[in-house]
Amino acid sequence: MSYTSENRFEDLLSELTDAMLHDASARQVNTLVDSYDVAAVEINPFKDMIYQLQGVLTPQQPSDQFAKRLKRDLMGQQRYTFMDRLRYLPARVHVAAGFAVVAGFMLITRRRIGIDIDDAVELPALQQ
Numbered sequence: 001m002s003y004t005s006e007n008r009f010e011d012l013l014s015e016l017t018d019a020m021l022h023d024a025s026a027r028q029v030n031t032l033v034d035s036y037d038v039a040a041v042e043i044n045p046f047k048d049m050i051y052q053l054q055g056v057l058t059p060q061q062p063s064d065q066f067a068k069r070l071k072r073d074l075m076g077q078q079r080y081t082f083m084d085r086l087r088y089l090p091a092r093v094h095v096a097a098g099f100a101v102v103a104g105f106m107l108i109t110r111r112r113i114g115i116d117i118d119d120a121v122e123l124p125a126l127q128q
Contacts, residue, residue, distance in 0.1 A: 012036040013046055020050050 012033070019032055033043055062070075080088075 008036060009038065009042075012038055012043070016043070016047065017050050020047075020054055 015032055016029065019029055024032075029047070033040065
């Protein structure tokens with residue numbers, strides 16, 4: 001694979017961007033451009049665009065959740081199992097699930113013992 005002038009131009013743009021992002025002086029930028037033997041007319045539009053982007057774009061800090069998920073994806077760690085996902089649910093979901101389990105257990109126990117609910121009102125609409 002040969003090293004073409006297009007590759008050299010891409011390398012120049014990459015180094016130029018890095019230099020400008022690290023607040024290099026105009027003299028350092030010009031020295032960098034001169035070392036690649038590229039005409040200033042070709043590179044000036046890119047320099048202006050890099051300066052404008054530097055002023056507009058601000059660094060962002062990723063959230064901890066994003067960083068952990070990215071690390072897990074990149075390192076190939078195992079995904080959470082069903083029990084892991086249940087364990088990390090909010091507390092109100094745990095409480096609601098506990099009530100549902102207790103109520104279900106009570107209903108099953110009442111049926112097995114044979115306790116009839118005499119207080120229940122039969123609705124003719126439901127008997128059809």
